[in-house]
Amino acid sequence: MSQPAILLHGLYGSGNNWRSIARRFEKDYTLYTPDLRCHGRAPHHPDMRYTTLAADIIDLLDKENIDQAKLVGHSMGGKVAMATALLEPTRVSGLMVVDIAPVTYDHSREHGSLINAMQALDLTAVNSREDADQALSKSIPNTPVRQFLLTNLVRQDNQWAWRLPLDILADQLPELQDWPASLSGRQWDGPAHFVYGGQSDYVLPSSHATIRQFFPAATLHCIDGVGHWVHAEKPDAFATELHSFLTGKHHVRGL
Secondary structure, eight states: OOOOEEOHHHHHTOGGGGHHHHHHHHTTSSSEEOOOOOSSSSSSOOOOOOOHHHHHHHHHHHHHOOSSSEEEETTHHHHHHHHHHHSGGGGGGEEESSSSSSSOOOOHHHHHHHHHHHHHHHHGGOOHHHHHHHHHHTOOOOHHHHHGGGEEEEEETTEESSSSSSHHHHHHHHHOOOGGGTTTTOOOOOOOEEEEEOOOSSSHHHHHHHHHHHHHTEEEEEEOOOOOOOHHHHHHHHHHHHHHHHOOOOOOOOO
């Protein structure tokens, strides 16, 4: 069997985000879909720096006795994957980054409003997930975004609660939008495949040169007609790219 692959989710997500994609490949590949710290069932921790998150991935590889793995990451998970390859180059055999670049973003207003909306929700007045959805619709009118966030609403001790540590995420937003200055000057020359949505503003032509500064062997492919959630919006097209990556067949397209 080929080397294992670690699939890393984005902000507000969990390993479950990869479930439907992972099922397509689990017969032929060993896939791991961990929850990153402060997400899913992972422990909460006030340090969300990408260098620290990369250390978590190395800890996972050590725990599972994995010498080398391929890393696949969407958004925040893509930055974690890139940081891991740059910091521990011998532990990564391939890199697939989904709709993110090694740059600093400024989406603080957007993310701040989402976190504020979740924090403002009166959970004592929520009797069902439908109640929460209706209440959040006033501040988060985008239905797919709202329903995605609601995957983090869980029952605890007979009441509703957010699984996300919203206070920590609010505090760490600057780190999560950042690209660590400590990684400047580093390079990883292994196979790196960047996939991005044609309707997304996360990977712009201006960032292609920056990608190649860190990953000189990078290939880039645009999937038309999708936004930031490439693997959710066009799962078949994304699965084709992932299969090429897992089998080591990269094609330089959409540069």
